[in-house]
Amino acid sequence: MKKTFTKFIVVLFMLVFTSSRGFSEAIPTEIIIAESVNSGDWNSPATWSTARVPNDSAFVIINSGHTVTLSTNSTCESLVIEKNATLDNGAFELLIQFNGWAHGRVMPGIDDGVNSIDYPYAPIDSTWDITNANNANWNLYIVNGTHAGTGNIIFSFLDGLLNRNDYGATASGYGSVTNTGSIYYESTPTSGRGFKFNSACDLKFYGHVNLFNFTGGGSSITSENFGKITMKGNANFTAACDFGTFNNFAGACVTLENGSFYSNDPAYTWGLIYNYGTFDIKKGNLYLPFGYFDNYGTVKVGGDMIGPDAAYQCYFMQDAANCVFEIGGELFPATNNGFFLSVVEPNYVIYNGTGAQSVNEPIDMYDPALTTPFSILKLANKGIKELVTNIRVNDSLLIADSAQLSTSTSSFSIIMNNASAWKNIGVYPFSANSSEVIFSGTTGGQEIISTSASGESFYKLTINNASGVTISAQNVSVTNTLDLQSGLVTLGNSNLILGSAASILGTPSASTMIVADGNGELRKDFSATxxxxxxxxxxxxxxxxxxxxxxxxxxxxxxxxxxxxxxxxxxxxxxxxxxxxxxxxxxxxxxxxxxxxxxxxxxxxxxxxxxxxxxxxxxxxxxxxxxxxxxxxxxxxxxxxxxxxxxxxxQVVADKDLNLSLFLEGLYKGGNLMNQARDVSGPKYGTGIADYITVELHNAANYNVVECTYSNIELMTDGTAHIPVSIGLHDSYYITIKHRNSIQTVSSTSVSFSGSIINYGFDAPAKVFGGNLNQYTDGVYTLYSGDLNQDGMINSSDNILLGNNAAIFKTGYLTTDVNGDGTVDSGDMTIIDNNSHASVTSVTP
The missing domain is CATH 2.60.40 (Immunoglobulin-like)
Structure with a gap:
């Protein structure tokens, strides 16, 4: 997703402040090259090759092995401190007043290590030579050794001589500026060019660095970095000037080891930071009081990103594909204002703190009442990353290391849009509390990935993407609801586990269901029936x-x-x-x-x-x-x-036939015949069918083991039942008869199934375990009827069930209709009363 944002004011200033072409010329007579000839005092002529104390027209070079010390505030035109050389300010101030007459424009192609057709000047690197007129960029500060002391270092264009007000200053070198005084840049109010670190630069600053118009009122001053800058103090690169700009180009790096970075001073209009390389603020904060920070590269903030506390507006924008913003503290804490925009996607926002962090969806700059989704959101390092707002993710949510995403004090929702993936490759599962995670969209298959042995856990999980969601985790658990609105959830080798209190919402179908055709399972926890x-x-x-x-x-x-x-x-x-x-x-x-x-x-x-x-x-x-x-x-x-x-x-593979004969007391009418069980309209089943029974074959050695069950077997009115039996049944089994309102009855012994036809009749006490049969008045034996609740006993509990139905004149095919006449009445009560008084129970091996 890409938003278009036109910074018309910035474009206007870029057009107004385009400088003219620079040229290479011979060294003017005003320039004095002063090299150190030995260690000594800056203010001693004996220290210099010119035998003169350097002034604001002197190009100073301190040679290797020399240490030069200031004994008073001093001035020079440019300064080079060679390897193993030291300049010690002491407590005094050094004013470097750059000469801009031969300085090429501060643009890519100049001092960035790449020659330009329009500006064919050699880069400032190890081959640079002050005596070579083609090295036109003579407004220099090069430190390959050490610049020490506590006095200020000021880079200035304020004396008005030799056209010093328009071209900016160039810094380079690989040494250390251990000076702990203030280091800042000053210029005239009309200057458009600021400080520039070239591609050969790898300087380390120990003090605070301020690249701004110290006198105030500057207009659109631009400073640039093509190299590496490392600072132990704070940095402020655009303050005290309207539309101050700092460009950090591709491959360049600004590192703050301890301090904070200030984009500008809110007393002035806008501060503009364009980062194409790397900003690494290891421990401090990133302050954006007023203006824009456009990120095309990588920004790392160890502390907070802090906007204004009042009406000022600040904008941090992810402006390039795969750009990275990493924060160790809070992204615009609740007490201040700021806008964070995902302009070009994909891009990364990484919460990388070592402790707890609040995760909030940033405010949309176009409508502060709205918020803007994350593209790729990564939660890493350590600590709980606590949701404090609902969030949306367009590309992926990644949980890594020992970080844990939590909604432990809230019930916020996380919406995963379109092709976004949920990836937990860290130690801890999501702490979901009562939050909802929604996989939503119409395009792009989505994923739930977890490498943790315990898998991932959700409270409410909603699937609403027609392109579906794939699970790649050992286990994914849902403790409350799984809402299947649209799309397939493909398990593969993963298990999707629904807690004992979990339920499924939606209308499952061939387009909205759990695809469980791999090794993974849809599991349901049970704590009760x-x-x-x-x-x-x-x-x-x-x-x-x-x-x-x-x-x-x-x-x-x-x-x-x-x-x-x-x-x-x-x-x-x-x-x-x-x-x-x-x-x-x-x-x-x-x-x-x-x-x-x-x-x-x-x-x-x-x-x-x-x-x-x-x-x-x-x-x-x-x-x-x-x-x-x-x-x-x-x-x-x-x-x-x-x-x-x-x-x-x-189909039933029937290589054997099991033929049974038995009568049910409630349906038996005499003469070796039973009535058909009825409902309100007549016989419940077809002609000749009395009722249905269930036949179980139990293990001969252990009756509790059921080897085979045949349900819904037709019991004919003549007491016969026929069951096709598989050839695999060839041992001896106890035959058990179950009926909806009769006592479970078992064969007296295990019956051999070795033959192709097995006949068995429950027609005499000797053939029933415990002799558990009822004898009718015509001498025929029947199974006892009246066990309505199938608890193995005919007693008052069954009588109560029957009495309740009889009291309201229940009719139909009912368990309480013992005699099967379609009506619950005294005829059924008689059968239960008789058997209850006789204490009839089931008898099993």
Missing amino acids: GSFTFPVGDNTGTTEYAPVTLNFISGTFTNAYVGVNLVNQAYPGVTGNYLNRYWNISSSGVSGINCNALFGYPVADVVGTESQLFAAQITNASVNYFDAANTTLHQLTANSLVNLGAFTGT
């Missing part, structure tokens, strides 16, 4: 929605979760009629469950005839079959699950 729908699907070629609903009727949950993923292909080995899909359901901390499962599938998954499909649970070599597929809703149902695993839809 209940129902949950996993809105999962695949994106294997075509996006397809295939949700799973699990309803835990009972169970024990200890730090428990259930995870779901799925595969868009046939379960290995299935043939004939089948689904081109299977679901894997894992769990941890779950035991003793009774669970009903519902699986949705697209009709495109069906291979063969859909009506021939049954829900199937595949465990090792065995297959447990459940209900037939619902061909209207395209769903599979597997009820009364006691364990989880792999599920699919397939």
Whole structure:
């Protein structure tokens, strides 16, 4: 994203103050080259090659090995301090009054190490020579040794002689200015050129450096840096002049090791800083009282960026792709004003403090009532980075090192726009409190990335990007709500974990769902029984929605979760009629469950005839079959699950037949026949069907292990039930019969399934475990009826359930309608009363 901002005032001044071309000429007679011949006093003629004390027309060179000391305030034209040489001001002031007559314009191409066609002057570097007329830039301050003392160093254009008022001053060298006095620049009110550090410059300043018009009233003074400047004190590069400008060019670096940088004095109009290189304020603050700081390179601030406290306006602008702003303190603390603009993206804003920092979305300069988004926001180093406003991020949010993003005292939102990525490669997960993170937009796939072993954590997570969000983390947790508004959430090898109190909002579909077709799972924490729908699907070629609903009727949950993923292909080995899909359901901390499962599938998954499909649970070599597929809703149902695993839809592979005979007390009418269970309109099921039962095959050695379950088995009015059995069932099993309002009844012994046809009748006490049968008046034995709540006992609890329904004359196909006549009345009460008085309970191995 790019905003266009026209600084018309700045452009006007640039046009007005364009200087004329400079020329190289012979050294004028007014210039005296004074070189030191030995160490000594500046004011001693014996110190100099001219045998004269330098004055404001002297080009002074202090040669290597010499130390020259000021004994009074002194003046010179230009100054070169060679390697291993020292100039010591002591407590005295040195005034360097530059001669501008032969000085080329202060523009790129001059003194920046690159020759220009229009200005063919050699750069100031190790080859520079005062006696070479082609080295026209003679207004110099070069320190390759040491400039010491406590007296001020003043660079001046104020004497009005030799056209000294228009061209500025050039500094270079690789030495140290250990002088701790004030170092500043002064010029006439009409001067447009200030101080210039050339590309060979690598100076270290120990005092405060002020590049400004000391007398005040200067107009549009421009100072420039092409090299490296290191300062231990404060710096003020544009103050005391209207529209003062400092340009830090590409490759150049300004470093403040201890002090602060002041862009200008608010008593004057605007301070303009253009940074194309690096500003590194290691410990101090960046003060922007009034004006612009345009960043095209890298700005690092160890302290705060501070704007005005009153009506003055200041603007910090990220004006180039990949420019960097790094701060260790606060970005415009709450007590002052300032505008931060992301003009050209992508660009970086880095909170890099060692302690706590407040993260606030900057104010928009065009409308102070609005804020402007971050492009790339990085939170690094150490400490808590606390949100104090809502924020928006256009490109990426990066959390690194030992920094932690927190909303621990707030409920602010973070909006990730379009192609933005959330990257946590640090130690700590997001401290979300009650905040919301929104992935929003219409273009560009977004990402959630975390390298932490504990993964990333959100409170509210909203997905509203049609291009989707990809998760690349070991775990991503949501503790409150996952709002699926638009787009796919692709897990890959990552787990998306919903806390026990978390819920899913939205309307999941093939375009708005969790893509769980990799090794990762959509997991739900469970602390108690209940129902949950996993809105999962695949994106294997075509996006397809295939949700799973699990309803835990009972169970024990200890730090428990259930995870779901799925595969868009046939379960290995299935043939004939089948689904081109299977679901894997894992769990941890779950035991003793009774669970009903519902699986949705697209009709495109069906291979063969859909009506021939049954829900199937595949465990090792065995297959447990459940209900037939619902061909209207395209769903599979597997009820009364006691364990989880792999599920699919397939035809029943029936190499064996299990034939059962039994009667239900409530439906039995005598003569070896039962009535059909009724609802309000007549028989509930088709002709000849009395009701449905569930048949379980239990392990012979451990009855608690259910080897296979067959749900919704038709029990005919003649008491027969037929079940196709897989060839994989060839051991001996206890046969258990369950019915919606009858006592669970078990075969007296385990029954061998070695043959192809297995016949078993629950028609005599000797064939039922514990002899747990009721004898009808015609001598026929039936299963006891009346266990309405399926707790294994017929007692007053069942009577209460029945009585409540009878009191309001309930009708229909009801559990409390024990005799199946469609009405809850005294006929049902008689059956329960008799069995309750007889203390009938289920009897199992």
